[in-house]
Each structure stands twice: as structure tokens, then as C-alpha cells.
Amino acid sequence: MFFVLSKIVWFLFSPVNFVILLAGLAALLAFSRFARPAxxxxxxxxxxxxxxAFSPLPRAVIRPLEDRFPQQDAAKGPVTGIVVLGGAIGLARGDVVLNASASRMTKAVELARLHPQAKIVFAGGAANLISEATVTEADGAKRLMEGLGLEPGRLIxxxxSRNTLENAVFTRRLVDPKPGERWLLVTSAWHMPRAMGVFRKAGFAVEAFPVDYWSRGKPDDFTQPYSRAPRALEIADNGFKEWVGLVAYRLAGYTDTLFPGP
Structure with a gap:
């Protein structure tokens, strides 16, 4: 129920969708007796x-999320396993498709090569609300990672799973982590606070390994405007979604704190 409700609410109230709907409503009202308020x-x-689209607002929204967990040294070991969250990959026309969060996948392959004894766990099913998918993100991850040379026996x-909550719960059941093991969690830096909060609540002790930064980490992030509207709108939408997600997950009891940190 939570999954379905979250999809419907976010479609209506994502910032970009919402202002487009407002603009459409204004256009319709312009031909009525409500022309002036329209x-x-x-x-x-x-x-x-x-x-x-053009102001520093998207960077101001995304930057605190990305600064929450520090970057790590990829070579630091030993590592028992690496959990990679979906949201970056799929299959289309029989081939692998990567989106703007592709560094989740490329960093996972890099870590796999740096830590040859570590297990690689990819968590991601199909998050379709309307149609039932026959191909999952995990199918795309398998093709990509094995195509890049990862031994099939290392990949789990x-x-x-359809969302971050299910990522954590289902992955913990699957790998059954033991005390003293070191597991890395790889996901986008802006998604890391919510992901870490959920994994902790699920009883899976993981270390944050953030990737896929959308802010530059420079002092002028809060003053530098964007020149490309599509990129800025995507960042704004994802940033606002994460803040809303943090609140929703806390209210639902899926995390123990509103803004999980190190």
C-alpha cells in the first residue's frame, strides 16, 4: 500500500509535475470567469x-543531502560484500541502458576489482505501478557486470524490491550478514541518508559509500545558476523527492531519525 500511495502522491506533487499542472489549470481558467486569478x-x-530551471535552487536542495556522508577510500579493506542499490540501470531492446546515476554501477565494478574476495549484491526489481514488468533492474545488472568481467559466482x-525499504529488508534476508563483517552500501550521495536510515532500521549494518554527486562541493554551489534547464529540473525533482521521502519514511517508522547521518 505504501508503495502504491507513494507513486501516486509523488506523481501529483513532484515540483516539476506540480507547476506544469498549475500552468495547465491556469490555461483552462483563462477562458472562464476566473481569468484574472488564472x-x-x-x-x-x-x-x-x-x-x-535556472537558479541555484536545485544545488541548494541537493547539496546538504550529498554532504551528509563523507566519501571513502575505495581501496580501504577488507570488505565482505558490496550492496549496490538499483535506480541506474535497465534493459531496452535487449541491451543495457544506464541513466544519470550510472556511477552506481561503474563504481560497483571498480570496487569489485579492488576487493576480489567481496560479494557483489545488486538490489533492484521492477518499480512499475501500472504494468507488470517481465524484466527487472537485476537482469540489467547481471548482463552489465558479467559483461565487464565479474565472475558470475560473486554476483548475488x-x-x-521496488523501493528503498524493500531494498534493505529483502537484501538482509538474502545475504544474512554476520557480526564483524564489513558491508559497503553504494548508492547516489543524495539518496544515501534515507538509504542508511532504512538499512540501519532493518538491522543491516552497512558503511556508506556515496557516489553520483550532482553538486560540485564548492562554495559557489549556493549562488551559481544553471544554464541547462533539463538538468536543473531533474536535480530539483530528485532533491525535493528525497527530502519528502525522509519525512515520509520517518513518519512511517521506516527510519529512526529524520535525517540519518554518520
């Missing part, structure tokens, strides 16, 4: 869209 509504939607696939 103009103000349309103006508000355009201003909000402009702030997300968790292909049922």
Missing part, C-alpha cells in the same frame, strides 16, 4: 519553473 496562477507557475541478485 493570470496570477500562471505567473506563479512560470516563476517557480524558472527558479527550478535481489530482484523483488
Amino acid at each position: 493570470r496570477w496562477l500562471g505567473l506563479f507557475a512560470v516563476i517557480m519553473l524558472g527558479l527550478m 541478485l535481489e530482484d523483488k
Whole structure:
């Protein structure tokens, strides 16, 4: 139920979707007796869209999330296993497709080569709400990692999870981590606080290994505007989604703190 509700609510209230819906409503009202308030509504939607597309707002939203957990030395060992969260890969027309979070996958392969004894666990099923998928993210991960030379015996696939909560719960059941083992969690830096909170709540002690940074980590992140609207809108949408997700997961009891940290 939580999964379905979260998909519906986020579709309606993601910042980009919301301002587009407002603009559409303003256009419809412009031909009614509400033409005057429609103009103000349309103006508000355009201003909000402009702030997300060209101002420093997306960096200001994403930067605190990405700064929460520090980067690690990839060569530091020993490592029992590496858990890689889905959200970066899929299959289309029989071939691997990577999105803007591709560094989750490339860093996983790098870590696998640096730590040849470590198990590699990929967690990601199919998060489709409307149609039932026959191909999962895990299928794409298997093809990519084995194609890049990872031995099949080292790869463990968790292909049922649809969100971060299920990533943690299902992966813990699958690998049954033991006390004293060292497991790394690889996911996007902006997603790491929520992911760490959920894994801790699930009783899986992992170390944060953040990747896929969208802010530059420089002082002018909070003042430097964007020049490409599509990139800025994607960052704004993901950043706001994570903040909303942190609140929702805390209220639902899936994490123990509102903003998990080191």
C-alpha cells in the first residue's frame, strides 16, 4: 500500500509535475470567469519553473543531502560484500541502458576489482505501478557486470524490491550478514541518508559509500545558476523527492531519525 500511495502522491506533487499542472489549470481558467486569478496562477507557475530551471535552487536542495556522508577510500579493506542499490540501470531492446546515476554501477565494478574476495549484491526489481514488468533492474545488472568481467559466482541478485525499504529488508534476508563483517552500501550521495536510515532500521549494518554527486562541493554551489534547464529540473525533482521521502519514511517508522547521518 505504501508503495502504491507513494507513486501516486509523488506523481501529483513532484515540483516539476506540480507547476506544469498549475500552468495547465491556469490555461483552462483563462477562458472562464476566473481569468484574472488564472493570470496570477500562471505567473506563479512560470516563476517557480524558472527558479527550478535556472537558479541555484536545485544545488541548494541537493547539496546538504550529498554532504551528509563523507566519501571513502575505495581501496580501504577488507570488505565482505558490496550492496549496490538499483535506480541506474535497465534493459531496452535487449541491451543495457544506464541513466544519470550510472556511477552506481561503474563504481560497483571498480570496487569489485579492488576487493576480489567481496560479494557483489545488486538490489533492484521492477518499480512499475501500472504494468507488470517481465524484466527487472537485476537482469540489467547481471548482463552489465558479467559483461565487464565479474565472475558470475560473486554476483548475488535481489530482484523483488521496488523501493528503498524493500531494498534493505529483502537484501538482509538474502545475504544474512554476520557480526564483524564489513558491508559497503553504494548508492547516489543524495539518496544515501534515507538509504542508511532504512538499512540501519532493518538491522543491516552497512558503511556508506556515496557516489553520483550532482553538486560540485564548492562554495559557489549556493549562488551559481544553471544554464541547462533539463538538468536543473531533474536535480530539483530528485532533491525535493528525497527530502519528502525522509519525512515520509520517518513518519512511517521506516527510519529512526529524520535525517540519518554518520
